[in-house]
Amino acid sequence: MYKLGILTRNATHYATLLEQAQLPDLHIEFCQDHVDTMPDLSQIDILLAEPKLAAQVVLNCPKLKWLQSTWAGNKPLFDLAKKDYLLSGVKDVFQDAMAEYVFAYMLYFSRNIEGFKQRQQKALWQAPVHTTLKGKNLGILGVGNIGKGVAQKAQAFGMQVRGLSHSSRDCMHVDQYFTWSEITTFCAGLDYLLCLLPHSQQTEGVIDAKLLALLPTHCVLINAGRGQTINEQDLLTALQQNTLKAAVLDVFSLEPLISSHPFWSMENVYITQHTAAESQPEDINKIFVKNYVLFMQNLPLQGLLDFHRGY
Missing domain, CATH: 3.40.50.720 (NAD(P)-binding Rossmann-like Domain)
Structure with missing residues (x-):
């Protein structure tokens, strides 16, 4: 059973969409839109998160295997020393x-x-x-x-x-x-x-x-x-x-x-207040679902990012 953490401003919406998807062997451990108070992260396998929020918690996720970003820009994560997990971005939705x-x-x-x-x-x-x-x-x-x-x-x-x-x-x-x-x-x-x-x-x-x-x-x-x-x-x-x-x-x-x-x-x-092409939970959720199936099969993820290249 993989343990998932959802950390995004639309966390509740994402949780609802994922519950409807009924993905096998996946349990939502937490679902929140802030990092002010966080639960125990030591057992988290997967994060579905905004990069700026995720960057504040990934160092406390020693078992993290994969992080699905909800944004196109991921520099806050690239800037961290921790690079021992798969990081996938979002493509074909903007x-x-x-x-x-x-x-x-x-x-x-x-x-x-x-x-x-x-x-x-x-x-x-x-x-x-x-x-x-x-x-x-x-x-x-x-x-x-x-x-x-x-x-x-x-x-x-x-x-x-x-x-x-x-x-x-x-x-x-x-x-x-x-x-x-x-x-x-x-x-x-x-x-x-x-x-x-x-x-x-x-x-x-x-x-x-x-x-x-x-x-x-x-x-x-x-x-x-x-x-x-x-x-x-x-x-x-x-x-x-x-x-x-x-x-x-x-x-x-x-x-x-x-x-x-x-x-x-x-x-x-x-x-235009950073609104040119905004992430929509319905679109990002589809990417997560597809990538979760690939992750379960140990196949390459869609939108896999390169820590060395920074994109």
Whole structure:
């Protein structure tokens, strides 16, 4: 009998879903949404948990065999010395939500929705400057599963898609791949730069003053990956100096973003409170159930993460 601990803000919901699944040889030892007071963890075999919460308890789980993360970002766990267990992430559940988020803002800017609203308020029939996405250049930093989903829909809009990725180069919807040594060419002429990079030692602060200076002044930056990939002071300077048209920011190096941060009051910044593509218990539960069956059969788990690579 495997002993499971559930540690997530939706803990009760997950417990209900797992009870309905009636998985064999699995007993839920605890189910909670905080780490303030924890039960005995010495016998826990499996955790279904949010990375930030799990990182506070895994060192007290000597028998932990497998941890199923409920989030896409798992750096809090990668940063720990403990690496003697299987860690699986979530894949194939965020593509549609992320694409919807990205295109909501690219269409907002290309069709100049705000400009039309302003003309309406002034009862002016003359249309403001506007355009379409067809033929526009989209650069994607981090072409993993989520990035591939965005690229597919971008091609359907007739956009030209550039991808910059360390390992993934197999997306048929990316027109051209680049490496970091080709960052100048990658950035040249971009209309939109989408960052979907994970947070690692290699990606921390990669969007800095040097990279931002390579972008055209009409470019819109969309960060829906990890806040730590951006040097926020450098971005703030670029936005204040209008060397970048706008920034759509879903994530930040420190969350929640402090109320005194200048980003809140800037007209060319759009903040979305880490909601671009949220984990839904029903989706994550399906992944857990599939992986539990694989775990029971001693087969490779779906979405297995590499502690050494950090993703």
